[in-house]
Amino acid sequence: MGGIMKIAILMLAFFTLGAFAQKDGKLKIQQIKNATVHCVAYDTTIKLKNGKFLLDETTEEGFRNYLEVSLVEDKIAFGDVDGDGDEDAVIILASTGGGSGYFYEVGVILNQNGKPEYLTGEVLGDRVKVNFVKILSDRSILIDMVVHGEDDPMCCPSTPKIIRYKVARGKLKEID
Numbered sequence: 001m002g003g004i005m006k007i008a009i010l011m012l013a014f015f016t017l018g019a020f021a022q023k024d025g026k027l028k029i030q031q032i033k034n035a036t037v038h039c040v041a042y043d044t045t046i047k048l049k050n051g052k053f054l055l056d057e058t059t060e061e062g063f064r065n066y067l068e069v070s071l072v073e074d075k076i077a078f079g080d081v082d083g084d085g086d087e088d089a090v091i092i093l094a095s096t097g098g099g100s101g102y103f104y105e106v107g108v109i110l111n112q113n114g115k116p117e118y119l120t121g122e123v124l125g126d127r128v129k130v131n132f133v134k135i136l137s138d139r140s141i142l143i144d145m146v147v148h149g150e151d152d153p154m155c156c157p158s159t160p161k162i163i164r165y166k167v168a169r170g171k172l173k174e175i176d
């Protein structure tokens with residue numbers, strides 16, 4: 001086989017692989033459910049396992065370390081938030097340190113060649129309700145929620161709130 005032929009075959013293989021990578025480049029729910037993420041509310045980096053993380057240990061001094069983080073599976077939104085053409089994911093995480101607080105936060109997971117890479121997140125509030133998350137055509141992230149009004153007890157938020165973020169310089173920036 002001539003050298004040119006070999007190069008042609010190599011190039012063909014290269015482009016075929018490239019095409020597959022493109023085609024297969026979407027993030028899968030399964031990958032997100034097992035991604036390494038940062039829990040902003042407790043400032044801890046954790047690895048989700050099937051959408052959950054649980055730390056429950058007692059130190060020698062008798063101090064209990066407890067952290068439970070859950071991916072809110074039905075609130076995952078897909079879309080290109082950084083404008084590189086690949087579909088990223090925006091997730092909602094719920095976390096508690098064992099007390100009455102139950103924190104919701106939004107997290108951005110970039111699509112790096114088909115692999116999930118956590119970028120940044122922002123806490124939405126304690127015991128708020130997230131209705132839905134949407135990625136708009138201008139790449140902004142819209143979160144429709146119910147938060148606490150002045151007279152709302154912690155259990156029962158009743159004030160609708162829409163918040164919008166844009167990914168800028170690796171952070172979530174709140175926009176109007």
Ligand SMILES: [Ca+2]
Pocket residue numbers: 079080081082083084085086087088110111
């Ligand atoms: Ca992207």
